Amino acid sequence: MSTLIPPGLNRRLVLAALAGTAADLAGLGLIASAAWLITRAAEQPPLAALSVAIVGVRAFATSRGVFRYAERLAGHDVALRAQASTRERLYEALIPSQPLSHRGADLLSRMVDDTDAVQDLLVRVLLPAVAALVTGAVAVVISLFLLPAAAFALLAGLVVAGVLLPLGTAAASRRWSARLAPARAELAARVADLVHGSADLAAYGAKAQALAAGTEADERLAALERGQSRVSATALLAGVLTQGLTVVAVVWICQAAGTGSVATAVLALMSLVAFEPVLPLASAGERLTGVLAALRRLTALRSTPPAVTEPASPAAPPSGPLTVTVTDLVVRHGDAPPALDGVSLALTPGKRVAVVGPSGAGKSTLLSALMRTVDYESGNITLNGVEARDLAADDVRSLMTGLTQDPYVFQATFIDNLRLAGPEATDDQLAQAIRSAQLTDWSSPAAWDTSLGEDGRTLSGGQLQRLALARALLYDPPVLLLDEPAEALDEETATSLMADLLDATHGRTTLLITHRLRGLEAVDEILVLEDGHITQRGTHAALSTTDGYYRTLWQAESMLHT
Known part of the structure; x- marks a missing residue:
């Protein structure tokens, strides 16, 4: 009882x-x-x-x-x-x-x-x-x-x-x-x-x-x-x-x-x-x-087993500008081969990193490990030198979060759905997030009380992703994680969304998972992930002229647009 x-x-x-x-x-x-x-x-x-x-x-x-x-x-x-x-x-x-x-x-x-x-x-x-x-x-x-x-x-x-x-x-x-x-x-x-x-x-x-x-x-x-x-x-x-x-x-x-x-x-x-x-x-x-x-x-x-193991005595979350370091990360789902094997990267304050690769390469698994929704087998993820496994999972997610695939929309008004990311946000902050995400249909406060219907059925795919992006920008975590923000959108909508997203994340510490290469000239580093391994890393200019997955995909994408 x-x-x-x-x-x-x-x-x-x-x-x-x-x-x-x-x-x-x-x-x-x-x-x-x-x-x-x-x-x-x-x-x-x-x-x-x-x-x-x-x-x-x-x-x-x-x-x-x-x-x-x-x-x-x-x-x-x-x-x-x-x-x-x-x-x-x-x-x-x-x-x-x-x-x-x-x-x-x-x-x-x-x-x-x-x-x-x-x-x-x-x-x-x-x-x-x-x-x-x-x-x-x-x-x-x-x-x-x-x-x-x-x-x-x-x-x-x-x-x-x-x-x-x-x-x-x-x-x-x-x-x-x-x-x-x-x-x-x-x-x-x-x-x-x-x-x-x-x-x-x-x-x-x-x-x-x-x-x-x-x-x-x-x-x-x-x-x-x-x-x-x-x-x-x-x-x-x-x-x-x-x-x-x-x-x-x-x-x-x-x-x-x-x-x-x-x-x-x-x-x-x-x-x-x-x-x-x-x-x-x-x-x-x-x-x-x-x-x-x-x-x-x-x-x-x-009694369903938790996806991650919580520490018995969680450490205090780090403060100040956040540096995230991933070293030799190995993640395995059950008895399958490693989804990530020896992955290393660094996210310093203000740095934007894009991760590209074929489906099943482990890109979403990397985001899940960073957000502590899956446990990693070996390696390290540190936040200002503090091991992520020593922090409460909720504390990690408050520091590293953002836009995931299939964002959920409640049967409520537009502004109520947006306020989920910032219950105490002012009208000016809400308006700024709306402008940054280019949600033109809701740029006027008069439209904020529009009902989005069950599961957001009144929204198009592009509007749904832009709403999710506005939430992420309004929450403004120290490290912004974006998982396939242009997935399942038509070419014109996806190109527009990616351009607005890259513009909105300027100066923010960001990790972007994407299949699309257009606009990646703006990011600081690009990682190519294949079969759980990082096979290439560098800038767009360097990778687009070097033999490998990135150059092949860039050439195919360029031909498609021409």
Whole structure:
């Protein structure tokens, strides 16, 4: 439980439990005092003999509403805070983790549905169980003083409704709960495929098959939910029958013992009300099975091994102008041959270095190693002489970051997406980043509130890359890393973007990964990376006249443009 409740919320949880218990006890006191008052008043005693009961009815009726409101307020507050904390910790666990095999829709289902289990555990299982236990115990103790035989009958009914039925529903629903979450994730994945891939499905004539698969997933989920609903309905019926039979048994015992009408009414109605907090425990038992399954999935997700090893005692991040030195770097993915083998380079303040090479040469792996999203096997990466592995990964990424492939755009306004890189940025700083990235469509503040739609679908490829570049320039890290900024753009857009990018990075320490050579005359050094090795290094003027990969690619690119 301590892993679910954030620090500082335990007191709120205790208050919620106390308030819920007090509300149920007030309900028990209300019905007991009201039963006594009505039956005693029928005997026409002096009014003074009823005054205490009248005050008790009013006090219990008023306090019951107050305590119930307090319980709802405190209980939902702690549940929502615990849920938010769980999601936050899940994000923190996933960000540095190794690549996951789960589909995006499955991860979304776990992030939304499974984290709801934390709220259900507190609001629908834990708090009701505490209130039911205390209220049932108080009802049995009162009955024990009035008529011991009736107390044992009430105890038996409460045990059936509060213990046996929840255990039974938990066992019956276990086979449903283990299949419901995967079914929901499958349906979410099918729906996501239909929504996001509708154009591709229509183009390839696969729309009917995708719809059929989605319908089949929906029918499977509906069948499972109907089965679980039958368990719930059966448990509810059994609980109500137990409640009724218990009240009948209490009345019969009272009649057999010759108990007066006042005690009989109090015992019968109190027994009826004692079941009010107990009956929901049957559905709580059913819910508990699903909650535990969801928590196991969250635990498995959070236990995904991190992509990089964090130091036990991170060093303080270096300050001032940053010099990054890479020496004999070796990076290997699993048991495959090294993706990088003996790579060395230096990024001094203000220096711009471009890395070119064929696909699969290890260019993106180099950026991943610099940003500490993959571990390196041997060699060194130092920042002002401090080994990168001695720094917290977040500290390294705050010093070296920038534009990665496939930048994400949220369904929000243009300016909100840009502010992700600088939440405290002024309007002048935002405008400067927009001008540097040549985002002409948003150069006017009047256009900043334009919604970009889901996944930035209203943006063209060039606009998306320019927005990502504006983010990187606004964040302004000491070392700017740019990974294929012109990838998948048409020739005219890519040429324009590269020209603006090289102009915007003038005087910034920059490492640029690119397939395009046009404009690289402006950078200070070019590295040619092939099969994980640096095969050439120098300026554009030197490499374009020296036999090798760079000259061949430059000649081919020049012929294309002529």
